Amino acid sequence: xxxxxxxxxxxxxxxxxxxxxxxxxxxxxxxxxxxxxxxxxxxxxxxxxxxxxxxxxxxxxxxxxxxxxxxxxxxxxxxxxxxxxxxxxxxxxxxxxxxxxxxxxxxxxxxxxxxxxxxxxxxxxxxxxxxxxxxxxxxxxxxxxxxxxxxxxxxxxxxxxxxxxxxxxxxxxxxxxxxxxxxxxxxxxxxxxxxxxxxxxxxxxxxxxxxxxxxxxxxxxxxxxxxxxxxxxxxxxxxxxxxxxxxxxxxxxxxxxxxxxxxxxxxxxxxx
Amino acid sequence: xxxxxxxxxxxxxxxxxxxxxxxxxxxxxxxxxxxxxxxxxxxxxxxxxxxxxxxxxxxxxxxxxxxxxxxxxxxxxxxxxxxxxxxxxxxxxxxxxxxxxxxxxxxxxxxxxxxxxxxxxxxxxxxxxxxxxxxxxxxxxxxxxxxxxxxxxxxxxxxxxxxxxxxxxxxxxxxxxxxxxxxxxxxxxxxxxxxxxxxxxxxxxxxxxxxxxxxxxxxxxxxxxxxxxxxxxxxxxxxxxxxxxxxxxxxxxxxxxxxxxxxxxxxxxxxxxxxxxxxxxxxxxxxxxxxxxxxxxxxxxxxxxxxxxxxxxxxxxxxxxxxxxxxxxxxxxxxxxxxxxxxxxxxxxxxxxxxxxxxxxxxxxxxxxxxxxxxxxxxxxxxxxxxxxxxxxxxxxxxxxxxxxxxxxxxxxxxxxxxxxxx
Numbered sequence: 001x002x003x004x005x006x007x008x009x010x011x012x013x014x015x016x017x018x019x020x021x022x023x024x025x026x027x028x029x030x031x032x033x034x035x036x037x038x039x040x041x042x043x044x045x046x047x048x049x050x051x052x053x054x055x056x057x058x059x060x061x062x063x064x065x066x067x068x069x070x071x072x073x074x075x076x077x078x079x080x081x082x083x084x085x086x087x088x089x090x091x092x093x094x095x096x097x098x099x100x101x102x103x104x105x106x107x108x109x110x111x112x113x114x115x116x117x118x119x120x121x122x123x124x125x126x127x128x129x130x131x132x133x134x135x136x137x138x139x140x141x142x143x144x145x146x147x148x149x150x151x152x153x154x155x156x157x158x159x160x161x162x163x164x165x166x167x168x169x170x171x172x173x174x175x176x177x178x179x180x181x182x183x184x185x186x187x188x189x190x191x192x193x194x195x196x197x198x199x200x201x202x203x204x205x206x207x208x209x210x211x212x213x214x215x216x217x218x219x220x221x222x223x224x225x226x227x228x229x230x231x232x233x234x235x236x237x238x239x240x241x242x243x244x245x246x247x248x249x250x251x252x253x254x255x256x257x258x259x260x261x262x263x264x265x266x267x268x269x270x271x272x
Numbered sequence: 273x274x275x276x277x278x279x280x281x282x283x284x285x286x287x288x289x290x291x292x293x294x295x296x297x298x299x300x301x302x303x304x305x306x307x308x309x310x311x312x313x314x315x316x317x318x319x320x321x322x323x324x325x326x327x328x329x330x331x332x333x334x335x336x337x338x339x340x341x342x343x344x345x346x347x348x349x350x351x352x353x354x355x356x357x358x359x360x361x362x363x364x365x366x367x368x369x370x371x372x373x374x375x376x377x378x379x380x381x382x383x384x385x386x387x388x389x390x391x392x393x394x395x396x397x398x399x400x401x402x403x404x405x406x407x408x409x410x411x412x413x414x415x416x417x418x419x420x421x422x423x424x425x426x427x428x429x430x431x432x433x434x435x436x437x438x439x440x441x442x443x444x445x446x447x448x449x450x451x452x453x454x455x456x457x458x459x460x461x462x463x464x465x466x467x468x469x470x471x472x473x474x475x476x477x478x479x480x481x482x483x484x485x486x487x488x489x490x491x492x493x494x495x496x497x498x499x500x501x502x503x504x505x506x507x508x509x510x511x512x513x514x515x516x517x518x519x520x521x522x523x524x525x526x527x528x529x530x531x532x533x534x535x536x537x538x539x540x541x542x543x544x545x546x547x548x549x550x551x552x553x554x555x556x557x558x559x560x561x562x563x564x565x566x567x568x569x570x571x572x573x574x575x576x577x578x579x580x581x582x583x584x585x586x587x588x589x590x591x592x593x594x595x596x597x598x599x600x601x602x603x604x605x606x607x608x609x610x611x612x613x614x615x616x617x618x619x620x621x622x623x624x625x626x627x628x629x630x631x632x633x634x635x636x637x638x639x640x641x642x643x644x645x646x647x648x649x650x651x652x653x654x655x656x657x658x659x660x661x662x663x664x665x666x667x668x669x670x671x672x673x674x675x676x677x678x679x680x681x682x683x684x685x686x687x688x689x690x691x692x693x694x695x
């Protein structure tokens with residue numbers, strides 16, 4: 001299976017983990033397209049989503065890797081098993097690419113003619129999307145099978161943004177959906193839906209997100225293996241109306257979502 | 273351009289020029305004017321719309337609420353009426369009966385949560401002044417107090433808006449003269465209502481029927497509940513049905529019908545508020561659904577673009593680049609109320625974010641009339657009420673923040689349980 005990884009930055013741990021997972025399954029990526037780390041639009045979007053303090057903390061963690069117990073740590077500890085590499089850790093997709101021997105193209109937008117020409121040159125069967133631009137039709141038409149996305153929520157119930165948090169507040173089981181990307185927002189055909197079994201162990205929303213990302217990478221591997229064997233096929237989503245679309249959650253509601261966690265942290269938030 | 277539009281534009285230019293002469297009388301206003309122009313220019317130049325998701329709280333809602341209410345108390349004139357606006361060119365306007373009336377419920381709501389007797393005193397002074405203005409027919413005059421004779425005709429819309437204040441004041445004080453005034457106003461509105469449920473003719477703006485008069489229907493529905501008289505409820509529902517006939521499949525609402533003006537968000541939001549509140553009082557699920565459809569279109573626009581345009585063309589197309597702050601605050605109220613009746617958390621989420629955006633645009637410093645004021649437009653030179661801080665903007669944002677307080681305090685979260693999927 002010829003797979004290309006799309007990512008928002010070469011420092012994306014999710015992209016690194018996805019590339020490693022595919023390689024472990026015997027589908028070493030044939031290439032990757034990453035958005036430039038210093039892209040103005042991405043920086044501003046991250047600032048808007050996370051705030052300046054978190055962005056600086058993230059940048060610092062990437063540039064000066066933190067060492068706990070004498071070992072280099074990663075931001076998402078649940079990806080560490082995939083990112084471990086001998087005694088070290090993969091810090092960027094460049095390191096993963098160098099190790100497995102695949103090329104990386106850097107761009108400001110994954111939909112530009114240059115990016116699409118590069119993708120066509122790699123003739124992928126599948127593109128694994130781990131972040132970046134909103135994908136346009138021309139790009140979606142490049143891979144033979146489709147563009148694969150790991151959505152941190154069960155589709156079609158919870159589409160859009162802040163989906164783990166919305167799942168908690170809407171009493172929808174927390175989970176991930178592996179689906180093909182189409183022109184809508186999380187409306188593409190579903191390959192696999194998996195409920196997340198460890199919500200009760202999550203100490204916070206960020207802990208839940210981190211665990212879900214690792215769970216999603218694991219499930220994406222299962223789907224790719226299934227597609228390769230021909231045992232998985234996509235099912236179109238029912239009800240593509242806007243009824244299930246959710247948007248970035250306000251921090252007050254996020255605090256309420258945290259209090260819905262059945263953990264000690266959740267009980268503290270509920271004042272119990 | 274039609275001659276009516278031509279006249280409206282000429283009127284607008286004449287009004288602007290007259291206002292500009294205000295600076296000659298009070299040159300001390302030049303500094304705050306320039307400060308505001310420069311600060312808005314800088315903000316829109318450097319602001320990146322996608323930088324702000326408004327998902328974080330940067331200013332406490334209680335502080336903003338206090339600032340908004342102090343602005344309103346400062347705008348109360350010696351006669352008891354509340355000024356329509358503070359202009360950066362001419363200062364405070366005279367007392368404005370319509371706004372004075374519908375600010376009264378906000379004053380009582382604020383007093384309830386803050387235990388501020390000043391707000392109650394202000395509401396009672398406002399009501400005393402309004403009672404002195406009521407015409408023998410039961411209607412209330414249009415325009416400013418002391419305005420030109422042609423403006424001193426009874427006005428359906430102003431009477432409806434004042435009726436909201438009278439009904440609330442009657443509920444709070446149980447004074448017979450307030451009830452008498454409210455009933456007289458209601459009787460007049462019922463009497464001159466058209467057979468199709470609309471209001472039109474000499475007592476309406478531009479002698480035409482307008483869908484945003486559903487705000488009047490809301491007031492009549494409230495009066496019906498208060499005095500237990502079905503006549504007012506029937507009139508309210510008649511207008512509600514007429515209003516609903518103007519809702520389009522796209523969510524757009526026809527019949528706002530203001531010649532010479534764009535379709536400002538303020539008026540679209542008026543229709544939605546009027547229909548929704550009337551629907552809640554009259555238990556009309558069909559009307560709630562119609563409002564939800566339009567409100568959802570605007571919610572998606574807000575979530576996607578991080579602002580709502582100050583005016584839209586039909587079917588919510590081609591939004592203008594300025595923002596009508598009072599319309600935004602009204603939409604926040606609509607979303608909060610839709611959350612209350614539908615339990616859909618996305619309305620609550622959008623309203624909380626809208627409040628964050630609006631709080632960030634309220635000046636915390638400055639002279640009386642500016643500090644705590646809600647400008648008509650952002651940037652301040654936008655088409656809607658340019659260079660003015662408007663009292664109804666303060667009213668609607670205060671309402672939105674009061675709704676935020678009430679709904680967030682009563683919010684209950686249940687612990688996560690692994691429920692089976694719906695599909």
